[in-house]
Amino acid sequence: MEQNTTSRIAVRVADIWKSYGGTPVLKGINIELLAGQVHALLGGNGAGKSTLMKTIAGLVDADQGTVEINEQLLGKASPSAAQALGLYLVPQEAHILPNQSVLENICLGLKAKPRALRAEAEALLRDLAVSLDLDAQAATLEIADRQIVEIMRGLIRKASVLILDEPTSALTPHEANALFDRVRQLRAQGVGIFFISHKLREIREICSVISVLRDGAIVLSGPLSEYDDNQIVEAMTKTVQSAQPVARAANDIDFGTRDVVLEIDRFSGEGFRDISFNVRAGEIVGLAGVVGAGRSELAETLFGLRPARGGNLNLLGTPLTKRSPRDCVDAGLVYLPEDRQQNGLFLEASLAWNMSGYTMHRLGFFPKRKDETSAFDAFRQSLGIKCEGEGQQAGRLSGGNQQKVLLAKCLAADPRVLILDEPTRGVDVAARNDIYRLIRELAAKGLGVVLISSDFDEIEQLADRVVVMAHGLQCGALEHDAVTVDAIAHLAFESGSHTDA
């Protein structure tokens, strides 16, 4: 793969310990990154990956231990000190300055002349094969574009050490490939890269070394070629588990005879037009497409968050004409939004409060704390939510557990139709498998599920039927065995290929 003739050490982490409120998160981590190496870092929920990377980037102050970047000690925990030593962390959730221009977002803090920076940014855009208006206000950017801005921040700083925290989670395969090309280029130039991802396929593609974290310690480390996928997943989860444990539903289930629970007929709104499909009881219908295809807009319109422009929506055979989120919830339609930080959770509030979000109006004027607690405990057990208790703040949970809390919130409303928007974005392999299993179980109980996902593997694994959207229009549907990654990608990208330039 790569030649490390010069095995200069880019990052050396020695015996890092860190605990939050008495709970140890990192327990004596030692890890080395060589220049010109792409080092994969995996780990489950709360394994300590993010904390470790934030420690290296100077965002978190370790209790004990040292971080050396390019053979110089990182004296105090400060991002600017780490950057001065040549390191940049591209975080998983893009940090955007909404009121500034895209260009300022990328270049802020750099000392070069504005004109030179603009030229560099434009060159980078060409390299990454993305089109982005540098003068647009950053608030107008979609999630995928925000992530591109973050990645560009890292690249334009010409860091000699990069940390990429799930960089592809909001990118289209096309953009992800361009990013990987760029990563290979950087690797050849001797840049050391920590690459965090939950997608083993990606890791195989560009990484040469792997470390797996579990419970704050490194449990597996070495050349990637020495481990197969099952060994890696096993190391992460401790229990023996197949990398793809969820079997597709049997193809012989004939949903045709079941009741139609959701019927959408020539539905139009902002960002999409003339969408028609049915969901039957117990059926998982995938809504596939690239980011920006109009799927979230469709879901938000169905759920009454945006105005519709025409078309009908029948829920359980009855037209749902007056739609507000509460009407939808009461009628049995519940939506799990894409961006859990922004639209899903009350980050400061307790888990129990979060969970009763959709059912608040049914709890009476004086909601009984006991009811909420017992309901939460039931979900905690059935969904396997790892937390300190119902009083814990939602913002303190890891991504996978936050997603489970949101799922509990949806289920608490006792829905008949569930719209899940990217339910496993930024969720690790183990939690993702949990969530897949839950979705299957819910469908088996007779719920109709609409699964919106840009991860075509996910659709292939879960969906009984898939509707593909591109540019706000329905461009195809697939059923049973025809639901394959290739077939979905074919529909989603061929229909959109005109605008990818």
Next chain:
Amino acid sequence: MLDFFARNRVATLCAVTILAFLLIGAAAPGYLSLSTASVVMSNSLVLMSVALGTMLVILTRNIDVSSGSVLGLSAVVLGMMLNDGHSLGLAIAACLLTGAIAGLINGLLVTMLNVPSIIATLGTLGLFRGVMLIMTGGNWIEELPLSLKALADNGSVGFSVLTVIVIASLIVVGLFVRQTRFGRYFYAVGDNREAARHLGIPVKLVQIAAFVAAGVLASVAGMIFAAQIGFIPNQAGNGLELKAIAANVLGGVSLLGGSGTVPGIFVGVIFLTSIDSALVFLKIPAFWNDFIAGAVLLLVLLLDGRVRMAVDRAIRAKRYAVHHHNHSDQSAAPGSDVLPKTRIQEAGK
């Protein structure tokens, strides 16, 4: 055109201000004159200076409600030093230093002790006023020397030294926040603090700098106040902090941080101040001032918000329309080994 006004609060406010001037001018002949302009300008100096400092703090997504007390305290320091026989230069230096220290205390409370800025400055609002009263023993400071009052005189040129100082402050701050790297950090820190931290921006230092600058500008206002009035009452600067915040809001400074301009502050302050002088010309009793200022503030903000929303809607509709139009020729999804397949129905648009 509509687009321009929707994106530009300052332009909207300018237009409203000019319209208001014209209307008042029509109703009260003689209002539109150089002498009115001169009066409005000199009446606005105190508020202008305080509002400018407040803007710097608001840009970083904090708030400073202590500036009225800082004004009072630093004015008292100035007055007491002058009456003790110190030179004007030394007294002004002490006055500015007082403001800087007060600002530094605010800044340290907010950044080092992590006190939310509204609480920290509510505390120091009382604290600084208290220190001032203890220093004066509750008495007014009177008989300030002529050398200080001379600063407020409109000489033969028609404007005073104070006006020059305030205009210079506006220009310096305006250039600083727009043209320097450190100035841009003020916007970045207020826009998204976590992002700024990630980018290696010294987030705490920027916030402290904003509070110190606000303190110094409040003490400049204290000096102006003392020079213009010639004495320092106990309640000097009382309530000015809220007026300064109102001027910020009027001038398009977002209370959520990260956006706002110095020209906006200028227009906002002139607008608020000119209401007072207009009432005199319209022969409306002075006790109407607060009512009218409040009503106008709400009116402008509501109008502005409505227009903005309408334009945003129009822009969004346009974007989606274009969106559809551009891609309406893409029904030709390639055939594959697909079972049932719905083709796009073309709505010929």
